[in-house]
Every structure is written in C-alpha cells, then in structure tokens.
Amino acid sequence: MEQIPNWLMQRAHLTPQREALRFEGNSWTFQQLYDEALQLARKLTHCGVQQQTRVAILGYSTAQLVQIIYASMHLQLEMVMLNNRLSAEELQYQLDDSEATVVLVDERFASSVVHSSVLTFSDVEQADEADVHISPLWHHDATMTIMYTSGTTGYPKGVRQTVRNHEASALASALNLGLRHDDAWLCATPIFHISGFSTLTKSLIYGMTVDLYEKFDATAAAKSIASGRVTMISVVALTLGRLLNVMEEERLVAHSRFVACLAGGGPIPHAYLQRAQSLHMPVLQTYGMTETSSQTTTLQADEAFVKLGSAGKPLFFNAIRIDGATKPGEEGEICIQGPHVTPGYIGRFAERQTTTDGWLYSGDIGYIDEDGYLFVVDRRADLIISGGENIYPAQIESVLHSHPAVLEAGVCGLADVLWGQVPIAFVVVKEDVTVEELHEYCKQKLAKYKVPTAIYIVDALPRNGANKLLRRELPDLLS
Amino acid sequence: MEQIPNWLMQRAHLTPQREALRFEGNSWTFQQLYDEALQLARKLTHCGVQQQTRVAILGYSTAQLVQIIYASMHLQLEMVMLNNRLSAEELQYQLDDSEATVVLVDERFASSVVHSSVLTFSDVEQADEADVHISPLWHHDATMTIMYTSGTTGYPKGVRQTVRNHEASALASALNLGLRHDDAWLCATPIFHISGFSTLTKSLIYGMTVDLYEKFDATAAAKSIASGRVTMISVVALTLGRLLNVMEEERLVAHSRFVACLAGGGPIPHAYLQRAQSLHMPVLQTYGMTETSSQTTTLQADEAFVKLGSAGKPLFFNAIRIDGATKPGEEGEICIQGPHVTPGYIGRFAERQTTTDGWLYSGDIGYIDEDGYLFVVDRRADLIISGGENIYPAQIESVLHSHPAVLEAGVCGLADVLWGQVPIAFVVVKEDVTVEELHEYCKQKLAKYKVPTAIYIVDALPRNGANKLLRRELPDLLS
Numbered sequence: 001m002e003q004i005p006n007w008l009m010q011r012a013h014l015t016p017q018r019e020a021l022r023f024e025g026n027s028w029t030f031q032q033l034y035d036e037a038l039q040l041a042r043k044l045t046h047c048g049v050q051q052q053t054r055v056a057i058l059g060y061s062t063a064q065l066v067q068i069i070y071a072s073m074h075l076q077l078e079m080v081m082l083n084n085r086l087s088a089e090e091l092q093y094q095l096d097d098s099e100a101t102v103v104l105v106d107e108r109f110a111s112s113v114v115h116s117s118v119l120t121f122s123d124v125e126q127a128d129e130a131d132v133h134i135s136p137l138w139h140h141d142a143t144m145t146i147m148y149t150s151g152t153t154g155y156p157k158g159v160r161q162t163v164r165n166h167e168a169s170a171l172a173s174a175l176n177l178g179l180r181h182d183d184a185w186l187c188a189t190p191i192f193h194i195s196g197f198s199t200l201t202k203s204l205i206y207g208m209t210v211d212l213y214e215k216f217d218a219t220a221a222a223k224s225i226a227s228g229r230v231t232m233i234s235v236v237a238l239t240l241g242r243l244l245n246v247m248e249e250e251r252l253v254a255h256s257r258f259v260a261c262l263a264g265g266g267p268i269p270h271a272y273l274q275r276a277q278s279l280h281m282p283v284l285q286t287y288g289m290t291e292t293s294s295q296t297t298t299l300q301a302d303e304a305f306v307k308l309g310s311a312g313k314p315l316f317f318n319a320i321r322i323d324g325a326t327k328p329g330e331e332g333e334i335c336i337q338g339p340h341v342t343p344g345y346i347g348r349f350a351e352r353q354t355t356t357d358g359w360l361y362s363g364d365i366g367y368i369d370e371d372g373y374l375f376v377v378d379r380r381a382d383l384i385i386s387g388g389e390n391i392y393p394a395q396i397e398s399v400l401h402s403h404p405a406v407l408e409a410g411v412c413g414l415a416d417v418l419w420g421q422v423p424i425a426f427v428v429v430k431e432d433v434t435v436e437e438l439h440e441y442c443k444q445k446l447a448k449y450k451v452p453t454a455i456y457i458v459d460a461l462p463r464n465g466a467n468k469l470l471r472r473e474l475p476d477l478l479s
Numbered sequence: 480m481e482q483i484p485n486w487l488m489q490r491a492h493l494t495p496q497r498e499a500l501r502f503e504g505n506s507w508t509f510q511q512l513y514d515e516a517l518q519l520a521r522k523l524t525h526c527g528v529q530q531q532t533r534v535a536i537l538g539y540s541t542a543q544l545v546q547i548i549y550a551s552m553h554l555q556l557e558m559v560m561l562n563n564r565l566s567a568e569e570l571q572y573q574l575d576d577s578e579a580t581v582v583l584v585d586e587r588f589a590s591s592v593v594h595s596s597v598l599t600f601s602d603v604e605q606a607d608e609a610d611v612h613i614s615p616l617w618h619h620d621a622t623m624t625i626m627y628t629s630g631t632t633g634y635p636k637g638v639r640q641t642v643r644n645h646e647a648s649a650l651a652s653a654l655n656l657g658l659r660h661d662d663a664w665l666c667a668t669p670i671f672h673i674s675g676f677s678t679l680t681k682s683l684i685y686g687m688t689v690d691l692y693e694k695f696d697a698t699a700a701a702k703s704i705a706s707g708r709v710t711m712i713s714v715v716a717l718t719l720g721r722l723l724n725v726m727e728e729e730r731l732v733a734h735s736r737f738v739a740c741l742a743g744g745g746p747i748p749h750a751y752l753q754r755a756q757s758l759h760m761p762v763l764q765t766y767g768m769t770e771t772s773s774q775t776t777t778l779q780a781d782e783a784f785v786k787l788g789s790a791g792k793p794l795f796f797n798a799i800r801i802d803g804a805t806k807p808g809e810e811g812e813i814c815i816q817g818p819h820v821t822p823g824y825i826g827r828f829a830e831r832q833t834t835t836d837g838w839l840y841s842g843d844i845g846y847i848d849e850d851g852y853l854f855v856v857d858r859r860a861d862l863i864i865s866g867g868e869n870i871y872p873a874q875i876e877s878v879l880h881s882h883p884a885v886l887e888a889g890v891c892g893l894a895d896v897l898w899g900q901v902p903i904a905f906v907v908v909k910e911d912v913t914v915e916e917l918h919e920y921c922k923q924k925l926a927k928y929k930v931p932t933a934i935y936i937v938d939a940l941p942r943n944g945a946n947k948l949l950r951r952e953l954p955d956l957l958s
Contacts, residue, residue, distance in 0.1 A: 002818060004796050004818070005795070005796065005797075005798055010793075010795060011795075013792065013851055014779075014792050014793075014795065015779070136798070171650050174653065174654075174658060175653075175658070175684065175685060175686070178657075178658045178659050178660055179653060179654070179657045179658040180657050180659070181657055181780065181781065205654065205795065206654060207654070300493075300494070301660070302660065313492065313493050314489075314493075316484070316489060316490075316493065316684065317483055317484065318484075319484060319615070339481060339483070372492055
C-alpha cells in the first residue's frame with residue numbers, strides 16, 4: 001500500500017512562509033496553520049480523541065473549522081462532515097449510522113447534537129495538551145472524510161473519500177487548470193460539501209491560498225476577482241448569478257490574473273455563461289459528485305467560450321462513458337472511472353458495491369458529443385438541485401409517508417428564478433389533515449431547504465403500470 | 480493494482496491541437512504524435528514485436544526516436560534505453576543482461592549492435608501495418624523503461640522505472656515549478672538518460688511542448704530563453720556555462736515568461752549561479768538519479784537566488800534524510816523515499832534490494848541545513864581521503880572554475896604513499912595561463928591539504944552522454 005507524506009507537515013516544510021488561508025481580515029501562513037493544527041491535535045488527544053478513529057464535525061466555514069479539520073488530519077481521523085443545514089433528526093441518523101465516537105461542533109450548534117461525546121471547538125481550544133506522535137506518512141487507502149449523500153433510497157449513504165481520492169482529484173484538477181505559485185481560491189461553498197473541502201486539499205497539495213468566506217458575499221467576490229486578489233472561485237448557478245449582477249452594476253471585469261469560475265452543482269443557465277464572457281470571466285462547467293471527491297470532467301480554460309453548456313472532458317486520470325450509447329450524441333447513464341472514485345460506503349450501506357466492472361454508475365443522464373465533450377442532460381432520475389444543494393424526492397416522500405394521515409406522497413422540483421429549483425409535494429391522505437400541519441411536520445424532520453415550498457392534497461398520484469410513481473408527471477397535477 | 484489511462488490516448492483526447500513537439504523546424508500536435516505512434520505500433524507488430532515484451536532502443540535525440548518511444552508505450556513495451564556513447568562491449572553487456580527480444584536502432588547505429596533481432600527505425604517505418612489492440616489503460620506497476628547506471632560496482636545495473644515512478648516524478652515536479660498551458664521545455668539532454676526521458680513524460684502528462692535538440696546548441700537555447708519561446712530548460716554545469724557565455728556575449732536576458740533552468744548531473748559552480756542571476760535567469764539546482772526517475776529534491780523558483788548552491792527541498796511526495804545525522808549541517812549518506820523510487824533492478828542484479836526499511840541509500844554525501852535545504856557535498860565514489868581528511872573534488876573544481884582563464888576543471892584522487900591519496904586537477908583553459916598561476920590561485924582559496932599536488936592543462940575532460948564529468952577516468956589522461 002502506497003504511503004505519502006502527511007500533507008500538512010510536508011507543506012509547512014516546503015513553503016512555510018507562503019499564505020495558506022485568509023478569513024475575515026486575518027491571514028495564516030502554512031507554518032502557522034501547521035503549528036495551530038498540531039497544538040489542537042494535542043488538545044484533542046487530551047480530550048480523549050484517539051488517532052485513526054471516526055469523528056463527526058459540524059460547523060460553519062470558518063478558520064476555526066479549518067483548524068479543527070487540519071488537527072483531525074494530523075490524528076488521521078475519519079471525519080464525518082455533517083451538513084449544518086440538516087434537521088436534528090437527519091443529523092441523528094448520520095451520527096448513528098457512522099458510529100462516530102466523538103462529535104466536534106461549533107458552539108452555535110452545541111444544542112443541535114445529541115451524542116454521548118460532544119466537544120465544542122471551544123472545549124478543544126481550552127483543553128490541555130497531551131503528548132502525541134504525529135505520523136509523517138499517510139496511507140493512500142486510509143479514509144479521510146465521509147460525506148452523506150441521499151441517492152434514491154431515501155436513506156442517506158455515507159461515502160468514503162480516501163487520501164488517494166482527494167489527492168488524485170487535486171492533481172488532476174491542476175493538470176487541467178494549471179498551477180501558479182500565487183494562486184488564491186475564493187471558497188464560499190460549504191466545507192462540509194466536497195466542493196468546499198476539495199479547496200482545502202488543493203491548498204495543502206498545491207501550496208495555494210484559500211480565501212475563505214462563511215457565507216457567499218457577492219460584492220467581496222466581485223471585487224476580489226476584479227482586483228486579482230483571487231485567481232479561482234467555486235460557484236453554483238445561484239451564486240454565479242449574484243456575482244454577475246454585482247460585477248455588471250459596479251462595471252467590474254475580471255483581472256488578467258483571474259483564471260476561472262469553477263461551476264458545479266447542476267447546470268448553469270446559458271445566459272449566465274454569455275454574461276460572464278463579456279466580463280472576461282471564464283466559467284468552467286464541471287461535473288462531479290460526492291462519490292468522486294469533486295470533479296470528474298471540467299471544461300478547459302481555453303474552451304470556456306467554445307463549448308458553452310458542456311461540462312468538458314474527463315480530467316487526466318479519469319474516464320467516462322455513456323452506458324448503452326453506440327455513437328456520439330446518444331443519451332444514456334454517465335459511467336465514471338478513475339482514482340478519484342470512492343471505494344465504498346460505511347454503515348448500513350457498507351456492503352453495497354459502488355462500481356460494476358470498474359465503473360461507477362452515476363444515475364445521471366448525459367451524452368458525449370463528437371469532439372468528446374460531456375453534456376449533462378438530467379440529474380439522477382429525480383434529483384432536485386436547489387441553490388447548489390442536492391435534494392432527493394425519496395427522502396421527503398419518506399418523511400411525509402411517516403405522518404399518520406398520509407397514504408401516498410410524491411415530490412418533484414419546480415423551476416424557481418432564485419434557487420434554480422424548489423421541492424413541491426403531492427399527498428393522498430387517509431385521515432383529515434391540513435397542509436399547514438404537514439408543513440410543520442416536515443420542518444421538524446428536514447433541513448429547511450428540503451421542506452416543500454408547497455404541499456398539495458390530491459386524489460391520486462400518477463403511476464405507471466407497475467404502480468411506480470411517475471415523478472416527472474407530478475407537475476401536470478397543477479394544471 | 481491501480482490503472483490509469485494510456486497517456487498518449489488521453490492526452491490526444493484532451494488537448495489534440497496543442498503543440499507537443501518541435502524538432503529541426505518541424506512541429507507536431509498531440510493528435511499528430513498519437514496518430515504517428517499508433518501507426519508505428521501497428522508496424523512494429525507486423526515486424527513481430529509482441530506487446531508487453533522487452534526491447535532495447537538506441538538512437539539520437541530526434542523526433543523519430545520520440546515516435547519510436549511513443550509507439551513502444553502504446554504496445555506497453557519495457558524499453559531498455561541504451562546510451563549511444565557506449566562502446567560495443569558495454570552495449571553488448573546491457574543487451575545480454577536485459578535479454579531484450581528486439582533492438583530498435585537509428586540507422587546510424589545499425590552496425591554497432593550485435594543481436595539476433597535488430598530493426599532499424601527505417602525498417603519499422605517501411606513495414607506493413609498489422610491489426611493491434613491498444614489498451615486504453617495502463618498498470619501503475621508496469622515497467623516502462625530500464626536505464627543502466629554504473630554505480631560503484633563496476634557492473635552496470637539495469638534500473639526499472641515504472642509507469643507510477645514516471646507519473647509521480649512528473650506530478651511532483653509540477654507542484655514545485657507550477658504549470659502553464661503554454662509551457663515549453665527545451666530538451667537537449669539525451670533522451671536515453673532520465674533527464675531527457677522525463678521531459679517526454681512531462682509533455683504527455685502536462686500537455687506541454689518539448690523543444691527537442693539532437694545536440695545542445697548554446698546559441699539556439701540562448702535565443703529561445705530570451706524570446707520566451709521556451710519556459711524551461713534542463714542543463715548540466717557544462718551546458719549552463721556555454722549558455723551563459725552566449726547570453727553574455729549577445730547581451731541577452733531571460734524573457735519574463737521564462738521559469739527556470741533545471742540543473743542536474745552534479746554541482747553547479749557558484750560563479751555560474753551568480754552570472755545567471757544577473758541575466759534574470761533562475762537556475763534551480765536539483766538532486767536526482769536514475770533510481771528515482773529524475774528529481775528527488777529541487778530548489779523552488781522563488782528561492783533560486785536565496786539558497787545558492789543548494790539542491791532544494793524534497794518534491795511534495797518525497798522525503799530525504801541524512802543517514803546518521805543528528806542535527807542540521809551534519810554530513811552523511813543521503814537516503815530517499817517516495818513513489819518515484821525504483822522497485823528494483825533487472826538481470827544480474829534482479830535479486831538485489833533497492834531499499835532498506837523503505838529508504839533508498841543513494842551513496843551520495845550531503846547535509847540538510849537548518850531550513851531543511853539539501854546540499855549535496857559529493858558523490859561518495861569520488862571522495863578523496865588524504866591523511867584522514869575528507870576532500871571533495873567538487874570544491875576544488877569550483878575554485879578552479881572561478882578563475883577567469885579556466886573553462887572546465889576536473890579533480891580526482893591519486894594514490895600516494897604518504898597520504899593515502901592526494902588530489903590532482905585537470906583543466907581546460909580559455910585563455911593563456913600557467914600551471915603555476917593556477918596553483919597559486921588555489922593556495923589562496925583552499926586549505927593546504929586540498930590544494931592539488933599537480934595541475935594538468937588538457938584539451939578536454941572525459942564526460943558521459945549527459946555531459947557529466949567522469950572523474951574516475953581523469954587519471955587516464957596521464958597515460
């Protein structure tokens with residue numbers, strides 16, 4: 001099994017004085033981050049956290065969270081990255097399923113978590129330091145992070161992301177985007193998502209500055225892009241739209257140093273791509289997922305304006321194919337291969353295979369054009385993407401089903417100017433119940449962004465001959 | 480065992496129109512090189528060359544050689560890269576030891592090789608094409624090249640360099656030097672050496688242009704560096720010296736696009752580094768060897784003028800330590816770890832372990848300073864021990880180099896009844912100077928025991944194919 005140097009240690013050794021992180025007006029070099037993470041690792045050890053065990057982490061995208069993550073890396077912990085928008089019930093499922101031994105939480109979430117061992121970030125910071133041996137070498141196959149993704153089953157699956165997965169992803173992205181010593185990546189996507197987390201792994205492997213924001217700030221982002229303070233930014237359609245608005249209002253254009261906006265989390269409207277072009281701001285659409293530790297395919301910087309709407313070609317180590325397609329342009333399920341593909345799940349799905357004959361079947365529909373460029377046509381059957389967050393109808397339906405008055409439930413996405421899509425629900429009831437009651441019920445059990453914006457009580461749901469719910473026909477019930 | 484895409488196929492798929500190779504006024508895109516290599520692979524197959532067998536390759540650094548190498552990659556051949564300066568007897572040893580099934584030779588060497596199956600490059604080009612299945616995936620652990628290295632044993636050892644070794648080397652170098660889409664690397668070091676070959680692997684993995692020369696041309700190199708036509712060049716002390724002379728004579732300075740001269744194959748005189756600095760031309764000293772598929776440590780571009788004389792820090796995936804050293808500055812044998820380290824030898828040394836407890840013992844002497852920078856003091860085999868004092872030829876050579884009349888200098892030990900060994904020197908001069916003057920000059924700059932007991936003015940110094948000084952052959956100049 002291949003071993004590689006502890007990224008934190010090696011990076012601090014190689015470029016100690018280079019800027020590693022910016023957050024709220026403060027700045028850290030790689031040496032400073034290394035020192036602080038090491039101290040936190042000693043404190044975590046004093047708090048009883050054992051090396052190479054599994055912990056869950058819940059926080060906002062702050063410098064403090066980054067330091068907790070880096071301390072956890074030093075201890076080679078398996079980090080279950082909890083989505084801070086989840087409901088208490090959803091969080092509980094992930095804590096139970098992952099069997100995390102400890103939960104590390106931002107103070108602001110201390111009351112949201114029920115677990116036998118909860119440590120707030122402050123608890124850790126105030127602890128004494130214990131002796132600890134930090135390994136200078138890491139195993140490629142070790143699980144670094146676990147991120148939950150819902151899929152079609154209703155039960156979220158904990159996806160393992162190994163050291164090798166993250167490393168392969170970062171290296172392949174560099175081969176596509178190039179690499180400059182003064183690169184800085186504006187990260188305003190949540191760190192608990194692979195999009196945000198992969199910015200941290202790139203930072204350590206490349207020696208690159210992360211310009212971190214707890215929340216996306218369109219004005220700050222626009223100014224940083226125009227001044228050359230950052231060279232890359234990750235966006236989703238929602239944040240790109242806000243960014244474009246500000247740049248146009250303020251009459252800003254991208255600095256010549258600026259490389260690209262990396263746009264993930266679902267399709268980007270063509271109009272946005274065209275507006276970005278006139279601001280000299282390349283937008284590179286990318287296709288990635290939790291199971292692939294970020295990007296599988298991405299447009300190349302010099303093609304941003306040539307293949308508008310495409311998600312590009314595979315990164316250097318990866319391959320894709322369209323299941324069943326016999327010629328360019330034919331649609332089918334997108335299948336993925338490469339060193340960035342997860343080796344598997346944990347918990348209740350631990351036995352499930354992630355690949356068939358070496359290929360990960362994504363569930364997403366797309367085609368490859370005659371030049372080899374991927375176009376993603378439709379996400380995993382019924383996936384709803386709202387402000388960059390994936391929402392699986394099955395999970396919402398499962399919650400509605402659990403209400404005693406509900407006989408049947410169907411959920412689909414509705415186009416929304418602001419969010420791209422929002423979920424709406426249709427239910428058949430067996431007892432009297434008001435829409436308000438069902439709404440309130442969902443709010444208790446689901447992350448806010450998953451709560452249907454509208455719930456309709458109907459007589460029957462559209463089903464096919466095998467009685468399978470036809471979610472795509474649900475919107476017809478509105479007409 | 481991890482698999483990765485066939486580099487040629489993937490690179491032609493990703494950046495078909497990008498410039499891949501320049502040679503003698505001609506230029507090839509990645510698609511063109513891919514097509515030509517594929518055709519040559521079909522022809523090789525028609526000539527009876529079986530996939531995944533071992534062949535030997537002997538040629539000059541030409542576009543034709545590159546195409547033969549790429550065709551061999553397509554067939555996943557193990558390529559024994561023969562040094563074109565070897566004597567017939569030395570060649571025969573390598574052919575026998577490697578048991579290569581076929582020898583592929585440039586016409587100009589056809590008469591030099593005795594083997595049951597010799598194919599000239601023309602034979603291959605004129606052959607018919609056979610059907611062949613080219614694998615889209617390669618195994619990380621497959622041996623790609625075998626290069627013979629002399630070491631201290633007298634019998635050259637055939638070093639295996641795997642797909643993974645080459646890949647790890649290229650990726651680690653990119654993390655150090657950065658990566659730009661319009662990079663072009665001037666390669667005038669022989670392709671049969673790892674220095675030249677690694678330029679080809681970088682080209683395929685990065686999508687980078689190789690500006691290839693059969694022989695080093697100081698004027699062409701100087702103009703390319705000054706015009707921005709190339710961004711990188713590999714040099715040894717000798718070629719760097721010639722390059723500096725031309726740039727100074729022609730009053731040229733390096734273009735702002737130019738990244739660095741990568742300087743390997745032994746120490747570079749301090750005077751050269753200082754002269755390069757005044758031409759805005761960073762020279763990054765590197766420490767590498769055949770067993771590590773090129774660089775293990777390299778200076779960073781922004782440190783070229785800060786740590787003059789150092790070979791830098793390890794590249795990101797690598798580690799070094801000084802055997803027996805307990806604190807910074809202590810000299811000892813340099814030990815190396817990383818995914819770029821050979822898994823072993825072939826032929827008569829097939830059973831010999833290359834590493835001990837995961838470390839490759841280089842045989843070279845160096846120290847690591849308090850900032851973590853490696854200084855290579857000397858190759859162990861060249862160490863002169865005189866009256867119990869260690870004498871490193873490189874230091875004496877460096878002093879002689881700094882004399883304005885000296886073009887080249889080589890120092891070795893001569894057996895001495897009284898002292899065990901004494902140092903003697905051989906110099907090539909560019910201006911009139913007497914031996915007495917040089918002797919006096921050394922006395923001013925060196926401890927008495929380090930001053931050469933004899934200095935000989937000669938026409939040329941013995942060098943290998945990579946222009947590396949062969950100190951062990953210096954005494955032959957006396958006979």
